[in-house]
Amino acid sequence: MKITFAASEATPFAKTGGLADVVGALPRELIKLGHQVTVFLPFYSRVPRQIESDGGGEPQYAIQSLTIPFRSYNRFAGVVDAGKLDGVQHYFIDCPELFDRKELYGPSGADYTDNAERFGLFCRAVVEASKQLGVPDVFHVHDWQAALIPVYLRTTYLTDPALHSAATVLTIHNAAYQGTFSPKTTEDLLLPWEVFTMNKLEQYDSFNFLKGGIVFSDQLTTVSKKYAEEIQTPEFGEQLDGVLHKRAADLHGILNGVDYELWNPATDGHLAAHYTPENLEGKRACRADLLHAFGLEGVADTTPVIGIVSRFAKQKGFDIMAEIAEEIAERDVAVVAQGTHDPYYENLFREWAFRYPANVAVQIRYDEALAHKIEAGSDMFLMPSRYEPCGLNQIYSLKYGTVPIVRATGGLDDTIEKWDAREGTGTGFKFEGLKSKDLLAEIDRAIEAFRNKTSWTQLMRNGMARDYSWSGPAKEYVRVYEEAARSR
Ligand code: ADP
Numbered sequence: 296m297k298i299t300f301a302a303s304e305a306t307p308f309a310k311t312g313g314l315a316d317v318v319g320a321l322p323r324e325l326i327k328l329g330h331q332v333t334v335f336l337p338f339y340s341r342v343p344r345q346i347e348s349d350g351g352g353e354p355q356y357a358i359q360s361l362t363i364p365f366r367s368y369n370r371f372a373g374v375v376d377a378g379k380l381d382g383v384q385h386y387f388i389d390c391p392e393l394f395d396r397k398e399l400y401g402p403s404g405a406d407y408t409d410n411a412e413r414f415g416l417f418c419r420a421v422v423e424a425s426k427q428l429g430v431p432d433v434f435h436v437h438d439w440q441a442a443l444i445p446v447y448l449r450t451t452y453l454t455d456p457a458l459h460s461a462a463t464v465l466t467i468h469n470a471a472y473q474g475t476f477s478p479k480t481t482e483d484l485l486l487p488w489e490v491f492t493m494n495k496l497e498q499y500d501s502f503n504f505l506k507g508g509i510v511f512s513d514q515l516t517t518v519s520k521k522y523a524e525e526i527q528t529p530e531f532g533e534q535l536d537g538v539l540h541k542r543a544a545d546l547h548g549i550l551n552g553v554d555y556e557l558w559n560p561a562t563d564g565h566l567a568a569h570y571t572p573e574n575l576e577g578k579r580a581c582r583a584d585l586l587h588a589f590g591l592e593g594v595a596d597t598t599p600v601i602g603i604v605s606r607f608a609k610q611k612g613f614d615i616m617a618e619i620a621e622e623i624a625e626r627d628v629a630v631v632a633q634g635t636h637d638p639y640y641e642n643l644f645r646e647w648a649f650r651y652p653a654n655v656a657v658q659i660r661y662d663e664a665l666a667h668k669i670e671a672g673s674d675m676f677l678m679p680s681r682y683e684p685c686g687l688n689q690i691y692s693l694k695y696g697t698v699p700i701v702r703a704t705g706g707l708d709d710t711i712e713k714w715d716a717r718e719g720t721g722t723g724f725k726f727e728g729l730k731s732k733d734l735l736a737e738i739d740r741a742i743e744a745f746r747n748k749t750s751w752t753q754l755m756r757n758g759m760a761r762d763y764s765w766s767g768p769a770k771e772y773v774r775v776y777e778e779a780a781r782s783r
Pocket residue numbers: 311312313314316604605606633634635660661662663666685686687688689
């Protein structure tokens with residue numbers, strides 16, 4: 296099949312979270328299965344201008360200028376052809392006024408005020424570019440930023456013979472980010488007013504990109520089975536539970552995979568040493584290297600190190616952790632944390648580290664290499680998320696023999712099995728509910744388990760033996776693409 300991805304992030308070009316990891320990895324897996332895949336991304340300023348393609352060529356314009364009309368003016372977008380990378384054709388939508396900025400979505404966790412225009416243009420440009428460069432069997436669009444593609448295809452472009460048989464699949468990576476704007480966005484983006492109704496893309500008097508995608512796509516997926524169920528409930532549906540429930544028959548939970556070419560302690564180029572389940576020796580060197588990077592060289596060998604790598608957002612549950620920050624720091628553990636985003640959580644971590652300099656350290660920044668070092672050098676990995684559609688870090692942790700401590704929600708619940716010391720089964724520690732005392736009890740259980748080296752090694756190896764590669768999930772996506780294509 297011919298599949299076109301449209302998304303706002305993909306490794307190695309532009310990343311703020313797991314969406315980038317997925318859009319970076321899944322297309323390559325689909326290529327292995329014999330499909331043709333094209334990826335469209337915005338040409339942000341952080342996308343390198345020199346990209347070497349499989350054939351060694353340099354990026355050049357495939358289309359000099361597309362005219363993208365808005366209500367009272369036109370914008371013009373170029374399409375940069377970066378060629379094939381590992382067999383995947385990459386195009387970038389170039390509109391410097393909208394994308395040549397420091398951030399992807401806005402400064403310090405806030406949004407640029409013209410995001411409707413930015414991603415509205417992106418969606419329309421992908422449709423227009425595809426007409427010239429090749430219409431796929433399926434457009435696979437990700438999150439709200441690409442969710443207007445199915446809307447345009449079934450409204451503005453409904454009678455376009457070139458696009459008639461193209462099917463659409465929307466993947467929801469996070470239902471809380473919906474892209475909501477004022478009603479007049481409808482006419483600014485030249486959509487017909489009849490889409491602005493409750494059963495289409497109006498949501499409490501706002502124009503809602505994600506809802507549009509949910510209503511107009513042929514098939515829907517989200518990134519774990521549990522989250523697929525959760526988002527059909529008021530607790531997790533972010534007010535879209537009703538419309539999602541209506542489409543339950545077309546909504547599939549497909550767990551994300553891991554790109555083990557990038558996340559593997561046996562080969563990871565960011566580490567001080569390599570290790571495998573059979574020979575864990577190198578993990579000690581990784582731990583020492585990590586403690587050095589965080590200025591915590593004084594931490595004793597017998598003290599477990601808890602790692603955190605996260606977007607600091609409410610979703611991630613660090614307010615639950617903050618209630619017991621003091622108790623955690625006063626236990627025999629060290630904490631190394633890296634994250635950025637919401638200044639509230641950034642300060643919370645800063646203050647924590649300031650109060651407990653001997654065993655709590657934090658880096659408020661985005662740093663790919665350090666994220667790998669934390670995965671490898673920590674003994675435990677903490678994710679107390681309020682909700683988690685899939686979560687990738689806990690799956691990386693398993694591979695690195697770093698034992699996850701997670702809240703039982705979404706993909707965290709689907710991927711982490713409770714450790715049973717008597718049976719020697721399970722891969723981590725998991726708590727239910729939102730009470731900080733339950734989180735603390737789980738951390739205590741982990742600290743206690745860490746003391747028994749033999750069973751801890753078993754626990755590490757249980758996790759390392761789990762296989763979350765993309766080959767299974769990629770086949771599930773193909774089935775969804777086929778289902779979508781059948782409906783055209
Ligand atoms: P989410 O997409 O909700 O942020 P995921 O667990 O799916 O959560 O993915 C997060 C991804 O972003 C992981 O690859 C993680 O390593 C990376 N990441 C998050 N914050 C940082 C940071 N400050 N520095 C480096 N990598 C980060």
